[in-house]
Amino acid sequence: MSLRQTRLLLASLLVTSTAFAANPLKPPVSDIAAGLLSIKIDGMQDLPISGLKMVKSGEQTVFISSNGRFAFYGGQLMDIWTQQAIKELADIDRIANRIDLSRMKLKADDLGAVTVGHGKGQVLVFIDPRCPYCGKVMKDLQALQDQYTFKLVMVPILGPESQNLVVQLACQLGTSDTKAKDAVRDRLLKQDYAGLPTEPPAQCNKEPLQKAVVTAKLFDLKGVPFLIAPDGRTHSGAPEVLADWLADKTKAVSSTTTPEPTKVEKKP
DSSP: OOHHHHHHHHHHHTTTSGGGOSOOOOOOHHHHHHHHHHOOOOOOOOOSOSOEEEEEETTEEEEEETTSOEEEETTEEEETTTTEEEOSHHHIIIIITBOOHHHHTOOGGGGTOEEEEOOSEEEEEEEOTTOHHHHHHHHHHGGGTTTEEEEEEEOOOSOHHHHHHHHHHHHHHTSSOHHHHHHHHHHHHHTOOTTOOSSOOSSOOOHHHHHHHHHHHHTTOOEEOEEEOTTSBEEESOOSSHHHHHTTOOSOOOTTTSOOOEEOOOOO
16 A cells, blocks of 8 residues: 555544544545555455453553453454464464453363363364254264364253253262263263253252353354364354364364254243
């Protein structure tokens, strides 16, 4: 962008500013329009920001995304989770569109995760036990257990029935009984919950489940399944071909071929 174009752009944006209160010299409207049309845009990327809050602290003003991940201050856009500055368009895909669990020091097992597989790469998968698209992912991942270790984290997003199932299964995971934990894994993979009691046990460690729900809100989950690949890439919904997505072979998949995530059930 040339110096003249920059001046025209600034003038058009600040035309109502109090800084121009004392009879400023303004370029003709035709010049402003011509300047804007002649600006060459080298690239554009959407930022994963669903909302923005303005925070005032004394003389300092900071703009923070609703989930607390991104902050605008000092003329910079920062990824708070990873403590990295976002300066270039490439940084959005490399940093902003990924979730680096290691930098966040987030351990899947602290969220009451169910482990499936023993491969080198870890894949975090948020699921609801009753979600049909989660069933597709859990079916697909069983053929990839030698390549990846899948950590299934339960979050109840589909109403009271899901909440009861998640609590029942989470309470069983909290015991030291290996057979009980294996039974939970098998139930999830088959989506078979027949015979589970309707009342939660008297003794139950719900802390991992509570951490899972808080983490889901932090990640701004709109639905499940929600996957985080070993390299930090995320996917909302069931990938058409799970192995290809994990290997980053599919750059862009149409919504007509990728099942939409099961959305959070809204209360009446």
